[in-house]
Amino acid sequence: MTLQQLKYVIEIARRGSMNEAAKRLFISQPSLSNAIKDLEEELGITIFERTNKGISLSMEGTEFLGYARQVVEQAELLESRYLDAKPSPQHFSVSTQHYAFAVNAFVSLVRQFGQEQYEMALRETKTHDIIEDVRTMRSEIGILYLNDFNAKVIQSLLKSGNLAFHPLFTAKPHIFISVHNPLAKQRSVTIDQLQDYPYLSFEQGEYNSFHFAEEILSTLTYPKRIRVSDRATLFNLLIGLNGYTISTGVLSSDLNGNDIIPVPLDCDETIQVGWICHRNLALSKLALSYIEALKEATGQAERLS
Incomplete structure (x- = not known):
């Protein structure tokens, strides 16, 4: 298993497409597929499920991705510290229902951490897609609401995806x-x-x-x-x-x-509005900062409740 293979896995999960990831990585699609196949055979797991509709992370792949990201982030910190390397672009994605405060918090995050290079995504999307984006690690954070009517259905989906709901207000x-x-x-x-x-x-x-x-x-x-x-x-x-x-x-x-x-x-x-994330995976620095920005952006909610 190599650091390069871990970076391949992260990029494929980020793009949701083997072909698109290959373009971003400047390698051929067959070469990328073979690298992932070799990694899966070495580890004895299936990282990506291939169907007629495309590619998606398996349950094992979702867990593996969490560890892969931590390893790659640590390696980039080492390179930056000891090789005088240029800081790597920062990555963060959030999927949310259509809330203005989610955009406000995102603006604050970019202003705080925007280096010369970064690649972030703010997806205002459908409720089911928010849950699926976080489950498959396409987004690190999701934002949605619960109430007496929808809580049983939403919580059931979160539980099956090993996701946790954290109330904001x-x-x-x-x-x-x-x-x-x-x-x-x-x-x-x-x-x-x-x-x-x-x-x-x-x-x-x-x-x-x-x-x-x-x-x-x-x-x-x-x-x-x-x-x-x-x-x-x-x-x-x-x-x-x-x-x-x-x-x-x-x-x-x-x-x-x-x-x-x-x-x-x-x-x-x-x-009850809150954010969701994977239950057993550590959040990145950007995700933690975004959550703090969310709390600040929704401070007025207490006055409206």
């Missing part, structure tokens, strides 16, 4: 609306008051179960409903159509301006 539900919406001056609103306005929600694709919805009260009937796939589109529709969505109430005027505001929703629900 608990919030009372709010709606996000335009400052020009007729409800903007209300101290709070009820579901009945929202019936005349378009309800905006994030689509969940193949896993379009109520339990994976990013918005609470997903089982209610909404007379006017629009599904979107990204936060920018949703915010534009909030303004252009006087629509609304249901979320935590945590917004950032620095990144989102002052055109959208939170208004408390009059209901008995609560939202």
Whole structure:
């Protein structure tokens, strides 16, 4: 087993594609495949599962990847310390539901640790994909919410993937609306008051179960409903159509301006937002710093709960 083989495994897991990893590593795809095959035979495990849909980490591979990353990181520290080598690019990935505070924290992380070289990823994506990204180590951290309705299903998936949920904050539900919406001056609103306005929600694709919805009260009937796939589109529709969505109430005027505001929703629900990671793997320095940035970015949540 060589350090180069460990780097190959890390790059394939990062890209989710043998072909894409080969391009990034400047070697041929057959050479990369043979190197991984030799490593698997030497160790007597299957690191990557190959299917018609592509390549993914096996359960053994996920555990191996955690150790491989630690070894490679230590080797890079040695090279930097004793060989006067140029610092290696820093890598970090996070997958999250569509939360502005997750972006805020990411900005803080890059500002704090942005060297001459880094490669980071911020994936605003579907709930099921967040769990899968963290399970397969495509992302080190995932951000999602639990409540009484979805907790049993989400926790079951986390347990089967050997993932742990760590609470960040608990919030009372709010709606996000335009400052020009007729409800903007209300101290709070009820579901009945929202019936005349378009309800905006994030689509969940193949896993379009109520339990994976990013918005609470997903089982209610909404007379006017629009599904979107990204936060920018949703915010534009909030303004252009006087629509609304249901979320935590945590917004950032620095990144989102002052055109959208939170208004408390009059209901008995609560939202527990948290981050997920592998249960038995040590977090990187960047992941730990990102978690601290998340806590700082969500400090206002306590005032909204």
